[in-house]
Amino acid sequence: MLTIENLHAQVEGKQILNGIDLDVKAGEVHAIMGPNGSGKSTLSSVIAGHQDYEVNQGTMLLEGEDLADLSPEERAHQGIFLSFQYPIEIPGVSVTNFIKTAINATRKAKGLEDMPANVMLKKIREKSALLEIDSRFLSRSLNEGFSGGEKKRNEIFQMAMMEPKLSILDETDSGLDIDALKIVANGVNKLRSKNNAIIVITHYQRLLEYIVPDFVHVLFDGKIVKSGTKDLALELEEKGYDWIKEMA
């Protein structure tokens, strides 16, 4: 589904990614772990198309199609979804109106009519129930005054609504207590299917107890220095990142 080869990227003249190779197939969950500053969040921003990041070498293909010249919205239309580490507050736009706008913009890009209001409503009910979100929450301004847990649940709610092919969960576990973590993980697990893929970016192993990955990659200094199965995450939990640094 997503094939990344020799990806180099920089931001504000500073080289962050130094040759990433990653192959994510449909139905798979990949975890990307690594110490702070290793380039994890940069990788997610680069895949989503943030304009501040410049790809200076390598390729990214989604189902064989080059992402290089696509704007962030075009990547979203192709089926890429980024769950933000720090979701942005947008005062004056309710959660419901935001998701309606997002879905219909994506449908429009595909040449489809707006989703009928009743279908939209049903879907919102269904997906908000999955994340244990109540209806009052949906009429609040997007992320404004939300707790950390509410913000992350709202991200996964949007993921559920958008039905992306490839989801990138950037530090979705940060700022979550254990109850919220379980709700979020449960939501993600229900969205897993053989047709989509998920990249989980995390510093800690904790989230991976709930969202069990097929593969774990360790990122250090802008490169994947080690890959393995979920056992690698346990090893990292036990030994920390120092041995990786030494190895690199």
Place this chain on the structure above:
Amino acid sequence: MEFKEKLLASHLALEERIDLADPVHQTRLESLKTFEQKGFPSRKEEAWKYTSLNPLIREDYALFPKSESTIQLKKVKKYFLYEIDTYKVVFIDGVYSPFLSDTTHDGLDVCLMSAALSKPKYSHLINTYFNKTTDVDDSLTALNTSYAHEGAYVYIPKNKVAEKPIEIIHFSSGDEKALWLQPRNLIVVDQNAQVQILERHQSLKEHNVVTNSVTEIYAHKDAFVDYYKIQNDLNSASLIDNTYISQESNSTARVHTFSLGGKLIRNNLNFYLKGTHCDTTLKGVTLLKDQQHVDHYTLVDHQFPNCESHQDYKGVFSDASKGVFNGKIHVDKKAQKTNAFQQNNNILIDDKSTVNTKPQLEIYADDVKCSHGCTVGQLDEDALFYMQSRGIPKKEAKALMTYAFANNVLESVELPILKKRINKLIANKLGVNLGFDL
């Protein structure tokens, strides 16, 4: 001849057109003297630091239209709230249009200033209210007063609720190449009476028109006045709007100003709170492009205790447009327990656009709650990326953010059809078709 000289000399021509025995003619003459002494304001005055009238007054204007223009209703229907039934007082080039108007004397008066000035039965009201709340030293107000003879006259008697909104619309036909208009409106809302009014100045084709308007509004005890100014004129039209509102105890007065188009607009909006427990709201959405220039100059004068004022102006500036906000709150030393709030937030879309914003608080009482805040910023790039990552194109994302930014000003609009219209107007200005109404 300079335009000022023309205004002074042409007053004789006005005198040929009006009844010199009417109750306000002495006031006209005094005001003309004031204008003669003061002339047009210049940028040397603090109040006009950011807005120059020089480009306007260098031109020559007709003061009286040569011929009466008629307009077909279907051509101007869109400027009315045609979806609902309203009273209408409509002028074309400063001349009353009976054909487009829908006035009344049935339980309330919605009619013409010229009628109120000429008929003896109104002389008491005219003597009581005409030019009694204005700043007589203000040169533009004095200029308007010196020529005052036409405009809307509205009287809502005690305990009466005007069941239909009133639309006051001034069209300029474009038949004159350059036209200077000076409408004069008087609105008296008696005790416990209620009214909703919508005011609009609209040119029907590109031509050089300047309107120097004065509106006096009296909100008596327990009265409710809900006033909307729609400023969405062509880029060739300028407006100097001088509005004076006098509030007695327990009255509510709200003015919403939507400045969405025009060459140069100056809004001098003054509230005088002359009783306790007054409720005052002044809000504005300013959405400009090209070389448009809008200057909001507001005054809320708290003279009595226990009153509340809320001021919230939002501005969005594209291209080389310019915005000015000067908001003065005066709290007299006896106006204890005053709550006065002021917000002015601006977004600059382009590097060439500018905004100058200045709060001015003069507080002489010690037991008050006053706050003010001004911001000038740009759209948050992180927020735009967030929306784009959800599939919303950048242009729409910008529009959505801008739209949301103006939203809380629209929230307090109590005419649903107007709210919808303004919603659409703003969406159109932003070049997008939003899938919902905020």
